[in-house]
Amino acid sequence: MSDLPWKNALLTGASSGLGRGLALWLAKRNVKVYAAARRLDQLEALKAEAGDNIVPLKLDVADASAAFLAVQKLDQDCGGLELVIANAGVGEDTRPKKLNWDSVKKMIDVNVTGATATLTAALPAMIERKKGHLVGISSLAGLIPLPQSSTYCATKAYLAMFLESLRLDVDKYGIAVTSIHPGFVKSEMTAKNKPGSMPFLLETDDAVERMGKAMVRKAKVFTFPWQLSSIISLGSSLPRPLRTPLLQRLR
DSSP states (O other): OOOOSOSEEEEESTTSHHHHHHHHHHHTTTOEEEEEESOHHHHHHHHHHHOTTEEEEEOOTTSHHHHHHHHHHHHHHTTOOSEEEEOOOOOOOOOGGGOOHHHHHHHIIIIIIIHHHHHHHTHHHHHHHTOEEEEEEOOGGGSSOOTTOHHHHHHHHHHHHHHHHHHHHHGGGTEEEEEEEEOOBOSTTGGGSOTTOSTTOBOHHHHHHHHHHHHHTTOSEEEEOHHHHHHHHHHHHSOHHHHHHHHHTOO
């Protein structure tokens, strides 16, 4: 397998799903991956599978201040991170009649505050080096409002807008910024969904391959699969009086 343009990478949420798949994809292509997550045992199993290119890093991005300092220190200790991927994320229903504040807060802490801390910790040093690539794993759900998903959609929309705006500031320094919006992918998060409720469901390896290639070509925004992405694009373009009744019928 050919080498990639990065010598090292920090990847959060690396213990399962897309994060684990991306860690393996990068490590097999000679990138040293600082694989971060809360479950150290899962990271050690990942290292056993992929070898020395995986460096397990116990990290809880829900504690954004601690995560920021940890990433900042890692950047200094490793001689400069070249690729930072904010992948850690959580998704749960938000049901207005039985609002669970702990669930809402967790999604904001991880998907918003934690992702922002991950992406900004090494940024000043990247700008000094005039080299680096920041990647945020958002979602197609961040592009359109969905029933019972107000918090999740909002957190992913935040990440997308943060990355879009950040790109305007750092492009002149040679820093690449990529916002990735997957559809439904087989993972721990989607395993709880009802069968048949996830159109165009992708295997993890398929999704990882698409994401990896998008990062290599430094795509600014990458949405996939195209079928679901096209439907969402069409839906979001409808006038609100037409769009709202249609969305309210979704489950």
